Amino acid sequence: QKEVEQNSGPLSVPEGAIASLNCTYSDRGSQSFFWYRQYSGKSPELIMFIYSNGDKEDGRFTAQLNKASQYVSLLIRDSQPSDSATYLCAVNLNQAGTALIFGKGTTLSVSS
Amino acid sequence: DAGITQSPRYKITETGRQVTLMCHQTWSHSYMFWYRQDLGHGLRLIYYSAAADITDKGEVPDGYVVSRSKTENFPLTLESATRSQTSVYFCASRVTSGNTYEQYFGPGTRLTVT
Numbered sequence: 001q002k003e004v005e006q007n008s009g010p011l012s013v014p015e016g017a018i019a020s021l022n023c024t025y026s027d028r029g030s031q032s033f034f035w036y037r038q039y040s041g042k043s044p045e046l047i048m049f050i051y052s053n054g055d056k057e058d059g060r061f062t063a064q065l066n067k068a069s070q071y072v073s074l075l076i077r078d079s080q081p082s083d084s085a086t087y088l089c090a091v092n093l094n095q096a097g098t099a100l101i102f103g104k105g106t107t108l109s110v111s112s
Numbered sequence: 113d114a115g116i117t118q119s120p121r122y123k124i125t126e127t128g129r130q131v132t133l134m135c136h137q138t139w140s141h142s143y144m145f146w147y148r149q150d151l152g153h154g155l156r157l158i159y160y161s162a163a164a165d166i167t168d169k170g171e172v173p174d175g176y177v178v179s180r181s182k183t184e185n186f187p188l189t190l191e192s193a194t195r196s197q198t199s200v201y202f203c204a205s206r207v208t209s210g211n212t213y214e215q216y217f218g219p220g221t222r223l224t225v226t
Binding site: 031032034042043044045046049051088090092097098099100102103104105 | 143145152153154155156157160162168202206208209212213214215216217218219220
Protein backbone atom coordinates (compact mmCIF):
# COMPACT_ATOMS: atom_id res chain seq x y z
CA GLN A 1 0.00 0.00 0.00
CA LYS A 2 1.56 3.25 -1.14
CA GLU A 3 1.26 5.86 1.58
CA VAL A 4 1.83 9.54 2.15
CA GLU A 5 2.03 10.53 5.80
CA GLN A 6 1.49 13.93 7.36
CA ASN A 7 0.93 15.09 10.91
CA SER A 8 -2.68 16.18 11.12
CA GLY A 9 -1.87 19.08 13.42
CA PRO A 10 -3.05 21.61 14.17
CA LEU A 11 0.25 23.37 13.76
CA SER A 12 -0.02 26.75 15.44
CA VAL A 13 2.44 29.56 14.71
CA PRO A 14 2.37 33.30 15.43
CA GLU A 15 2.13 35.80 12.61
CA GLY A 16 5.55 36.45 11.05
CA ALA A 17 7.03 33.10 12.10
CA ILE A 18 8.19 30.27 9.87
CA ALA A 19 5.79 27.37 9.52
CA SER A 20 7.33 24.01 8.73
CA LEU A 21 5.13 21.27 7.28
CA ASN A 22 6.44 17.77 6.76
CA CYS A 23 5.52 14.76 4.66
CA THR A 24 6.96 11.27 4.24
CA TYR A 25 6.16 8.80 1.49
CA SER A 26 6.58 5.08 1.19
CA ASP A 27 7.29 4.49 -2.51
CA ARG A 28 10.92 5.05 -3.50
CA GLY A 29 9.87 5.20 -7.13
CA SER A 30 7.82 8.35 -6.61
CA GLN A 31 8.40 10.84 -9.39
CA SER A 32 7.21 14.25 -8.31
CA PHE A 33 5.85 15.96 -5.26
CA PHE A 34 3.22 18.60 -4.69
CA TRP A 35 1.88 20.86 -1.98
CA TYR A 36 -1.73 21.93 -2.11
CA ARG A 37 -3.45 24.42 0.17
CA GLN A 38 -7.10 23.86 1.00
CA TYR A 39 -9.25 26.39 2.81
CA SER A 40 -12.24 25.05 4.68
CA GLY A 41 -15.06 24.23 2.27
CA LYS A 42 -12.93 24.98 -0.79
CA SER A 43 -11.04 22.92 -3.35
CA PRO A 44 -7.31 22.16 -3.17
CA GLU A 45 -5.10 24.82 -4.70
CA LEU A 46 -1.64 23.95 -6.03
CA ILE A 47 1.04 26.10 -4.42
CA MET A 48 4.32 24.26 -5.04
CA PHE A 49 5.76 21.28 -6.83
CA ILE A 50 9.24 19.77 -6.79
CA TYR A 51 10.82 16.79 -8.49
CA SER A 52 14.55 17.15 -7.85
CA ASN A 53 16.41 16.79 -4.59
CA GLY A 54 17.07 20.06 -2.83
CA ASP A 55 15.11 23.25 -2.33
CA LYS A 56 12.71 25.14 -4.55
CA GLU A 57 11.64 28.64 -3.57
CA ASP A 58 8.61 30.61 -4.70
CA GLY A 59 7.97 33.82 -2.80
CA ARG A 60 7.39 33.00 0.86
CA PHE A 61 7.22 29.27 0.14
CA THR A 62 10.11 26.81 -0.01
CA ALA A 63 9.68 23.15 -0.86
CA GLN A 64 12.43 20.76 0.19
CA LEU A 65 12.89 17.24 -1.15
CA ASN A 66 15.13 14.46 0.13
CA LYS A 67 14.52 11.32 -1.91
CA ALA A 68 17.01 9.23 0.08
CA SER A 69 15.01 9.88 3.25
CA GLN A 70 11.67 9.86 1.37
CA TYR A 71 10.83 13.19 2.89
CA VAL A 72 9.37 16.40 1.51
CA SER A 73 8.66 19.57 3.43
CA LEU A 74 7.12 22.98 2.94
CA LEU A 75 8.39 26.07 4.70
CA ILE A 76 6.24 29.18 4.86
CA ARG A 77 8.19 32.28 5.82
CA ASP A 78 6.58 35.35 7.39
CA SER A 79 3.38 33.40 8.05
CA GLN A 80 0.16 35.38 7.73
CA PRO A 81 -3.31 34.66 9.16
CA SER A 82 -4.41 34.14 5.54
CA ASP A 83 -2.08 31.12 5.42
CA SER A 84 -4.34 29.35 7.91
CA ALA A 85 -5.58 26.32 5.97
CA THR A 86 -5.01 22.61 5.53
CA TYR A 87 -1.91 21.73 3.52
CA LEU A 88 -1.99 18.55 1.49
CA CYS A 89 1.14 16.74 0.40
CA ALA A 90 0.75 14.74 -2.81
CA VAL A 91 3.11 12.29 -4.44
CA ASN A 92 3.03 11.18 -8.05
CA LEU A 93 3.86 7.49 -8.21
CA ASN A 94 4.34 7.00 -11.93
CA GLN A 95 5.85 8.66 -14.98
CA ALA A 96 2.44 8.96 -16.62
CA GLY A 97 1.29 11.23 -13.82
CA THR A 98 -1.91 9.24 -13.29
CA ALA A 99 -1.30 8.04 -9.76
CA LEU A 100 -1.31 11.03 -7.45
CA ILE A 101 -1.53 9.92 -3.81
CA PHE A 102 -2.51 12.49 -1.20
CA GLY A 103 -1.72 12.71 2.45
CA LYS A 104 -4.55 13.52 4.83
CA GLY A 105 -3.25 17.02 5.36
CA THR A 106 -1.83 19.21 8.10
CA THR A 107 -3.94 22.02 9.49
CA LEU A 108 -2.01 25.25 9.97
CA SER A 109 -3.27 28.03 12.22
CA VAL A 110 -1.50 31.39 12.12
CA SER A 111 -2.44 33.72 14.98
CA SER A 112 -2.22 37.50 14.71
CA ASP B 113 -11.63 32.17 -17.89
CA ALA B 114 -13.74 29.66 -15.96
CA GLY B 115 -11.17 26.82 -15.81
CA ILE B 116 -12.99 23.86 -14.30
CA THR B 117 -16.62 23.98 -13.29
CA GLN B 118 -18.65 21.33 -11.53
CA SER B 119 -22.38 20.92 -11.23
CA PRO B 120 -24.35 20.66 -9.14
CA ARG B 121 -22.41 22.14 -6.24
CA TYR B 122 -24.69 20.46 -3.72
CA LYS B 123 -26.86 17.39 -4.15
CA ILE B 124 -29.02 15.33 -1.84
CA THR B 125 -30.25 12.01 -3.17
CA GLU B 126 -31.77 8.83 -1.84
CA THR B 127 -30.19 5.41 -1.59
CA GLY B 128 -30.58 3.46 -4.81
CA ARG B 129 -31.03 6.45 -7.10
CA GLN B 130 -28.78 7.21 -10.02
CA VAL B 131 -26.99 10.55 -9.90
CA THR B 132 -24.59 12.18 -12.32
CA LEU B 133 -22.01 14.77 -11.37
CA MET B 134 -20.83 17.00 -14.17
CA CYS B 135 -17.36 18.38 -14.82
CA HIS B 136 -16.43 20.83 -17.56
CA GLN B 137 -13.04 22.36 -18.33
CA THR B 138 -12.21 25.20 -20.69
CA TRP B 139 -8.47 24.54 -20.99
CA SER B 140 -8.60 21.58 -23.43
CA HIS B 141 -6.41 19.54 -21.09
CA SER B 142 -6.16 15.93 -22.18
CA TYR B 143 -6.19 14.39 -18.72
CA MET B 144 -9.06 14.69 -16.30
CA PHE B 145 -9.61 13.07 -12.91
CA TRP B 146 -12.33 12.41 -10.36
CA TYR B 147 -11.52 12.31 -6.63
CA ARG B 148 -13.56 11.92 -3.50
CA GLN B 149 -12.58 13.50 -0.22
CA ASP B 150 -13.68 12.03 3.08
CA LEU B 151 -12.65 12.76 6.66
CA GLY B 152 -10.02 10.29 7.69
CA HIS B 153 -9.18 9.26 4.14
CA GLY B 154 -8.08 12.36 2.36
CA LEU B 155 -8.40 12.63 -1.40
CA ARG B 156 -8.73 9.36 -3.30
CA LEU B 157 -8.76 8.85 -7.04
CA ILE B 158 -11.92 7.30 -8.47
CA TYR B 159 -11.33 7.38 -12.24
CA TYR B 160 -9.24 9.27 -14.70
CA SER B 161 -9.30 9.88 -18.43
CA ALA B 162 -6.36 10.41 -20.75
CA ALA B 163 -8.45 11.67 -23.66
CA ALA B 164 -11.92 11.41 -25.16
CA ASP B 165 -13.10 7.79 -24.99
CA ILE B 166 -10.11 6.71 -22.86
CA THR B 167 -10.79 6.12 -19.18
CA ASP B 168 -9.21 4.03 -16.44
CA LYS B 169 -9.85 3.09 -12.84
CA GLY B 170 -8.24 4.72 -9.88
CA GLU B 171 -8.03 3.62 -6.26
CA VAL B 172 -11.78 3.48 -5.46
CA PRO B 173 -13.81 2.89 -8.67
CA ASP B 174 -16.50 0.52 -7.38
CA GLY B 175 -20.02 1.89 -7.73
CA TYR B 176 -19.01 4.62 -10.19
CA VAL B 177 -19.15 4.92 -13.97
CA VAL B 178 -17.47 7.54 -16.13
CA SER B 179 -17.60 8.53 -19.76
CA ARG B 180 -15.80 11.07 -21.87
CA SER B 181 -17.27 11.72 -25.28
CA LYS B 182 -15.80 15.24 -25.51
CA THR B 183 -12.45 16.52 -24.26
CA GLU B 184 -14.06 19.23 -22.15
CA ASN B 185 -16.56 17.09 -20.26
CA PHE B 186 -16.02 14.24 -17.82
CA PRO B 187 -19.22 13.19 -16.03
CA LEU B 188 -19.23 10.82 -13.06
CA THR B 189 -22.29 8.63 -12.50
CA LEU B 190 -23.29 6.80 -9.36
CA GLU B 191 -25.50 4.07 -10.79
CA SER B 192 -27.20 3.16 -7.50
CA ALA B 193 -26.16 5.55 -4.76
CA THR B 194 -25.25 4.22 -1.32
CA ARG B 195 -24.74 6.08 1.95
CA SER B 196 -21.04 5.28 1.80
CA GLN B 197 -20.84 7.47 -1.30
CA THR B 198 -21.72 10.55 0.72
CA SER B 199 -18.65 12.66 0.13
CA VAL B 200 -17.22 15.74 -1.52
CA TYR B 201 -16.31 15.04 -5.13
CA PHE B 202 -13.61 16.96 -6.95
CA CYS B 203 -12.87 16.97 -10.63
CA ALA B 204 -9.38 17.93 -11.78
CA SER B 205 -7.53 18.42 -15.03
CA ARG B 206 -3.84 18.24 -15.66
CA VAL B 207 -1.25 20.32 -17.45
CA THR B 208 2.23 19.13 -18.30
CA SER B 209 4.94 21.44 -16.95
CA GLY B 210 8.45 20.52 -17.91
CA ASN B 211 9.24 17.19 -16.26
CA THR B 212 6.14 17.00 -14.17
CA TYR B 213 2.38 17.25 -14.17
CA GLU B 214 0.21 19.73 -12.32
CA GLN B 215 -3.38 19.00 -11.44
CA TYR B 216 -5.90 21.76 -10.96
CA PHE B 217 -9.14 21.17 -9.14
CA GLY B 218 -12.71 22.26 -9.68
CA PRO B 219 -14.82 23.74 -6.85
CA GLY B 220 -16.29 20.37 -5.82
CA THR B 221 -19.71 18.82 -5.42
CA ARG B 222 -20.97 17.97 -1.96
CA LEU B 223 -23.14 14.86 -2.27
CA THR B 224 -25.33 13.51 0.50
CA VAL B 225 -27.00 10.12 0.11
CA THR B 226 -29.86 9.58 2.55
